[in-house]
Amino acid sequence: MARMTKKTEKQVREHLASLPKEALVAALMDRATEDAEFRRRLVIMAAQASDEVDPAVFRRGIADALTSGSAGRRDYARTSGTWARSVDAAIDPVEELLSAGHAEIVVGITEYALGRIDTLMGRIDDSSGWFSESIIRLEALHHTACVEATPDPVKLARRLFKLDVDGDWDIFIDCAKSYADVLGEAGLAELQKLADERWVDLPPAPAWGEEDRAPGVFHLTRMMSNLAEVSGDIDARVQVMARELNHPYRFLEIAQMLDEAGRPNEAMEWAERGLDGPDDLPPHMRSDKRLDDFALERYLEQDRPDDMVRLLWRRFTDVPEVATFARLKRWTEPGGQWTCERVRALELMRADATKRSAASQRAVSKAQQRWGGPHPKPAYEDLIAVLAFDGEPEEAWRLANDHGCTRAMWHELARASEHERPLDAARVYEGEIDELIGRKQTHTYEEAVARLGPLRRLYEAAGDIDAFDDFVKRVRVRHKQKVKFLRLLAEAGFDADG
Numbered sequence: 302m303a304r305m306t307k308k309t310e311k312q313v314r315e316h317l318a319s320l321p322k323e324a325l326v327a328a329l330m331d332r333a334t335e336d337a338e339f340r341r342r343l344v345i346m347a348a349q350a351s352d353e354v355d356p357a358v359f360r361r362g363i364a365d366a367l368t369s370g371s372a373g374r375r376d377y378a379r380t381s382g383t384w385a386r387s388v389d390a391a392i393d394p395v396e397e398l399l400s401a402g403h404a405e406i407v408v409g410i411t412e413y414a415l416g417r418i419d420t421l422m423g424r425i426d427d428s429s430g431w432f433s434e435s436i437i438r439l440e441a442l443h444h445t446a447c448v449e450a451t452p453d454p455v456k457l458a459r460r461l462f463k464l465d466v467d468g469d470w471d472i473f474i475d476c477a478k479s480y481a482d483v484l485g486e487a488g489l490a491e492l493q494k495l496a497d498e499r500w501v502d503l504p505p506a507p508a509w510g511e512e513d514r515a516p517g518v519f520h521l522t523r524m525m526s527n528l529a530e531v532s533g534d535i536d537a538r539v540q541v542m543a544r545e546l547n548h549p550y551r552f553l554e555i556a557q558m559l560d561e562a563g564r565p566n567e568a569m570e571w572a573e574r575g576l577d578g579p580d581d582l583p584p585h586m587r588s589d590k591r592l593d594d595f596a597l598e599r600y601l602e603q604d605r606p607d608d609m610v611r612l613l614w615r616r617f618t619d620v621p622e623v624a625t626f627a628r629l630k631r632w633t634e635p636g637g638q639w640t641c642e643r644v645r646a647l648e649l650m651r652a653d654a655t656k657r658s659a660a661s662q663r664a665v666s667k668a669q670q671r672w673g674g675p676h677p678k679p680a681y682e683d684l685i686a687v688l689a690f691d692g693e694p695e696e697a698w699r700l701a702n703d704h705g706c707t708r709a710m711w712h713e714l715a716r717a718s719e720h721e722r723p724l725d726a727a728r729v730y731e732g733e734i735d736e737l738i739g740r741k742q743t744h745t746y747e748e749a750v751a752r753l754g755p756l757r758r759l760y761e762a763a764g765d766i767d768a769f770d771d772f773v774k775r776v777r778v779r780h781k782q783k784v785k786f787l788r789l790l791a792e793a794g795f796d797a798d799g
Contacts, residue, residue, distance in 0.1 A: 366391035379426040404449035411443035454488030477527035507547040549592040623686040
């Protein structure tokens with residue numbers, strides 16, 4: 302319906318003014334049952350005009366919104382933008398309730414809402430991340446309400462502890478720090494008491510390389526650490542963090558904290574304890590070099606080159622490959638040790654490649670005789686990669702030709718040698734082009750044709766354009782039945798004469 306004219310508005314006002322009070326109330330209540338937004342505004346107006354507020358109305362509104370729309374589906378419950386707007390609309394009146402001076406009631410409503418979210422997040426797909434937005438808003442509203450209402454700090458601490466430590470979704474996480482202003486000494490002491498009671502009942506800590514999967518351990522450990530941080534007790538934080546020393550990074554966290562606290566000697570003691578851990582760790586732990594980097598930086602600062610080289614060499618001999626070789630070079634070059642260490646490293650890799658070559662030949666022979674299995678990783682692969690990295694392409698090519706390497710390594714050699722060895726690079730790219738054509742798909746045909754231009758430039762750089770023309774002719778003959786490919790070849794200007 303169009304907007305009312307002034308005349309119509311006057312008529313409506315006069316009609317409403319003539320109605321009995323009971324009729325007006327009935328009309329407004331009927332409207333409230335049909336219009337959620339009008340109902341919200343009516344509830345807020347009533348709350349602002351009264352000292353008695355029914356929190357159940359607000360709790361029910363949030364609960365309904367949390368399971369509305371896509372989140373309420375049986376087959377695939379999930380959050381969405383529409384869902385998030387519905388939840389925000391349900392939180393809006395709670396925010397207005399706080400503005401109306403009902404902080405104590407808002408504390409209870411927001412805690413209820415966050416508890417509902419903690420339950421629902423395990424049942425509803427939140428790939429879109431909308432739950433986190435609601436949590437952030439509700440937690441901020443809760444904290445503001447606590448500041449205004451000044452609830453009993455001991456009772457508040459108990460409720461925060463339950464939602465933080467016993468929850469699964471980081472609700473009220475780090476509350477020992479974020480609520481220190483509200484909890485005060487009494488509330489923080491209660492948090493500490495509750496945490497200590499749980500702490501003594503924890504299961505044994507995981508061993509090196511194992512994951513700690515005990516329920517609640519992460520949140521409890523974090524709370525204990527936060528409580529120690531709030532109290533300013535570094536040693537207490539170290540004690541808490543030292544429970545779980547199953548990963549090199551755990552030692553790094555303690556070392557960094559002590560280092561920042563101005564206790565560098567203790568920091569290095571913890572770092573070196575972590576460095577002395579076992580070598581047979583899971584791959585994701587072995588590849589984490591953050592603790593190594595911390596120790597190496599301190600070795601440089603403290604002029605301890607022997608310790609630095611010892612650590613680098615241990616890592617290199619454990620996994621002699623281009624990554625550990627590059628780290629050895631990076632850390633020893635500034636101090637002048639690289640020349641000597643480079644010789645040692647290459648000698649070790651050559652000896653290792655020779656040994657692996659002999660062993661792999663025996664293993665492949667037996668495997669192929671029995672199963673016809675695949676070849677293992679080429680024995681000289683890592684040495685070839687190191688030589689290419691270290692500026693010895695001639696030796697790298699020689700070993701690749703003599704002993705073979707993976708397709709990826711051939712490509713790396715070719716890419717790195719386009720200027721110095723254009724013909725060798727071209728031969729590698731020829732094989733890749735043939736392979737693309739052999740896949741018999743339109744996009745691989747297009748990719749193969751696209752690569753012919755760069756290939757031609759390599760032959761031109763080598764002064765042997767006839768060799769390129771010969772290659773194109775061979776390709777046309779070898780793939781003469783692939784009509785689509787031949788058409789693409791002609792469209793790109795590679796005619797029958799190359």
